[in-house]
Amino acid sequence: MIFRNSDELYDILGTFFNQLKFDEEMGKQIRNSKIIVQWEYSDPPGIVTIDASGDDPDGGFYQVILGPTDIKPEVYMTMKADIAHEFWLGKVNLLAALSRRQIVAKGPIPKALKLLPAIKPAYSRYAEFLAERGRADPSV
Amino acid sequence: MIDFFQFYSPTRIVGGKPGLLGQLAPELAPFAGLRAGIVTDPVLGTMIYFRSLETSLAEAGIEVAAVYQDVPQDSDVDVVHAVRDLFAANRCDMIIAVGGGSVIDTAKAVNIVMTHGGELRDYQGAHILTETLLPLVVVPTTVGTGSEVTMVAVIADSQDKRKLTLLDHRLSPTLAVLDPQVTFSLPPKLVAATAMDALTHALEAYIDLEHSPFGDLWAVAAADMIRDNLATALQPEGFAEARTRLQWASTMAGIAFNHSMVGIVHAMAHALGAVAKIPHGVANSLMLTEGLQFNSEEVADRIADIGVRAGFVKAMVDTSATAQATIAAVAALRATACRSTGIPETLVQAGVRRDQLPLLVERACEDGSLLYNPRQATDDDILQMFERVLDG
Numbered sequence: 428m429i430f431r432n433s434d435e436l437y438d439i440l441g442t443f444f445n446q447l448k449f450d451e452e453m454g455k456q457i458r459n460s461k462i463i464v465q466w467e468y469s470d471p472p473g474i475v476t477i478d479a480s481g482d483d484p485d486g487g488f489y490q491v492i493l494g495p496t497d498i499k500p501e502v503y504m505t506m507k508a509d510i511a512h513e514f515w516l517g518k519v520n521l522l523a524a525l526s527r528r529q530i531v532a533k534g535p536i537p538k539a540l541k542l543l544p545a546i547k548p549a550y551s552r553y554a555e556f557l558a559e560r561g562r563a564d565p566s567v
Numbered sequence: 568m569i570d571f572f573q574f575y576s577p578t579r580i581v582g583g584k585p586g587l588l589g590q591l592a593p594e595l596a597p598f599a600g601l602r603a604g605i606v607t608d609p610v611l612g613t614m615i616y617f618r619s620l621e622t623s624l625a626e627a628g629i630e631v632a633a634v635y636q637d638v639p640q641d642s643d644v645d646v647v648h649a650v651r652d653l654f655a656a657n658r659c660d661m662i663i664a665v666g667g668g669s670v671i672d673t674a675k676a677v678n679i680v681m682t683h684g685g686e687l688r689d690y691q692g693a694h695i696l697t698e699t700l701l702p703l704v705v706v707p708t709t710v711g712t713g714s715e716v717t718m719v720a721v722i723a724d725s726q727d728k729r730k731l732t733l734l735d736h737r738l739s740p741t742l743a744v745l746d747p748q749v750t751f752s753l754p755p756k757l758v759a760a761t762a763m764d765a766l767t768h769a770l771e772a773y774i775d776l777e778h779s780p781f782g783d784l785w786a787v788a789a790a791d792m793i794r795d796n797l798a799t800a801l802q803p804e805g806f807a808e809a810r811t812r813l814q815w816a817s818t819m820a821g822i823a824f825n826h827s828m829v830g831i832v833h834a835m836a837h838a839l840g841a842v843a844k845i846p847h848g849v850a851n852s853l854m855l856t857e858g859l860q861f862n863s864e865e866v867a868d869r870i871a872d873i874g875v876r877a878g879f880v881k882a883m884v885d886t887s888a889t890a891q892a893t894i895a896a897v898a899a900l901r902a903t904a905c906r907s908t909g910i911p912e913t914l915v916q917a918g919v920r921r922d923q924l925p926l927l928v929e930r931a932c933e934d935g936s937l938l939y940n941p942r943q944a945t946d947d948d949i950l951q952m953f954e955r956v957l958d959g
């Protein structure tokens with residue numbers, strides 16, 4: 428397991444998403460889609476919701492909610508936390524992952540997948556973010 | 568290197584001489600004792616082969632508990648729920664679909680809500696079904712969609728004017744019955760349009776991002792068979808053998824695209840269906856060569872490859888010349904089909920207005936098929952393709 432427990436998952440992925448929501452280029456496109464996506468992770472468990480349907484109290488382009496929430500997502504995905512980690516490193520072939528059920532997606536998937544080109548810069552950003560936190564190779 | 572591939576085609580396929588539907592008791596025997604709900608449309612329910620199927624069902628000990636005969640073209644959520652109510656009230660525990668893609672997709676969607684409860688909208692997504700579905704026997708009556716062997720169903724949602732895509736291995740029908748006789752009642756226009764849909768499946772499956780050697784075989788065989796038989800199938804007589812082969816080819820193309828999905832041609836065709844109500848096959852026929860031309864910048868090798876393997880062209884030294892020759896050969900085949908049957912060759916002929924272009928572009932851009940397309944398209948690329956086909 429890449430993340431030893433849920434706290435660590437929220438600490439890494441949560442902090443990363445909360446930084447990313449201020450990114451002009453990616454943020455604007457996500458905001459325009461007005462999408463609400465929720466990821467439910469296992470091993471370790473965790474829930475992250477991204478709500479681009481309205482304003483973010485922190486002034487970002489969308490809201491990041493860590494943990495259970497009443498917000499009803501439009502697109503809901505489940506996966507192992509390790510897969511999420513690899514995804515944000517740009518190492519997951521999403522189409523293959525969906526057909527192998529490594530990622531299970533419910534809802535109008537095309538709407539979420541349409542954002543893939545827009546979020547490409549996030550991959551190198553995640554690697555840098557991990558390095559800054561001294562976790563260049565968190566799989567060790 | 569290919570990242571990953573799998574090949575999975577669980578549907579039992581049976582075919583044979585015209586009239587197979589009347590002699591189907593052995594293949595229906597595994598379902599003896601079940602109560603069938605039949606889904607069909609107003610045209611097909613009156614056909615003589617529909618009666619033959621009923622005879623076979625009786626012989627196999629299957630009771631027809633309900634028949635829904637009103638599926639419209641491009642069926643929607645309300646129809647699915649109405650069929651579900653009828654079948655549930657009659658305690659149906661197997662489903663039979665006799666019709667084109669509209670009927671088959673309706674039956675697949677009904678199967679979901681009958682076994683999982685709730686509303687169809689809750690089941691959009693990929694591989695999210697959890698329950699075993701009812702046995703589904705499918706008799707495809709067009710030579711197009713391949714839905715008799717795919718894990719996909721597309722149903723319109725009139726409420727938010729969107730199409731729901733349902734994708735799950737469990738949706739693959741249990742049994743597909745290819746009786747050539749059903750193709751004999753198809754008007755030539757429908758033969759041409761639905762065969763162009765099947766050809767588009769084969770070509771897009773072959774050049775898509777997710778192609779694999781296992782899917783390629785089916786795509787090549789299907790494209791070759793359509794190329795070889797389409798013109799004869801459209802003749803006023805002597806078409807029996809050719810239409811039979813188109814029927815096989817459409818199923819084979821279904822197996823192909825069930826593995827690598829479709830691409831930009833379908834993205835534009837789905838938009839034309841949603842915005843301008845253009846029948847699916849006609850819409851693909853309108854956009855096919857544009858889509859191939861667009862993709863030739865990225866995957867000339869794949870286009871050239873299927874062009875040669877499916878007999879459209881002879882291999883040349885230069886790959887892009889071979890690709891261009893393939894596209895020209897596909898365009899010529901399409902022109903023959905259109906001119907001999909009168910199906911439209913421009914968007915205007917098909918009833919599209921220039922002021923619909925922005926909405927067409929918007930819809931095409933949000934279509935899931937684009938994700939599998941080998942070349943990324945901008946809004947402007949798509950607009951240009953529509954514009955080039957607008958008025959000839």
Ligand SMILES: NC(=O)c1ccc[n+]([C@@H]2O[C@H](COP(=O)([O-])OP(=O)(O)OC[C@H]3O[C@@H](n4cnc5c(N)ncnc54)[C@H](O)[C@@H]3O)[C@@H](O)[C@H]2O)c1
Binds near residue numbers: 611639711750751761
């Ligand atoms: N699930 C999939 O894999 C898949 C793939 C491609 C398309 N589709 C869907 O399929 C639908 C289109 O299906 P289609 O092209 O088969 O057409 P269709 O089912 O809409 O039928 C078109 C018309 O043909 C008539 N017809 C059908 N068979 C006939 C016959 N043998 N003789 C006389 N008339 C006949 C029907 O009554 C209807 O009026 C679209 O909704 C499309 O989105 C699904």
Ligand SMILES: [Fe+2]
Binds near residue numbers: 712765
């Ligand atoms: Fe199609």
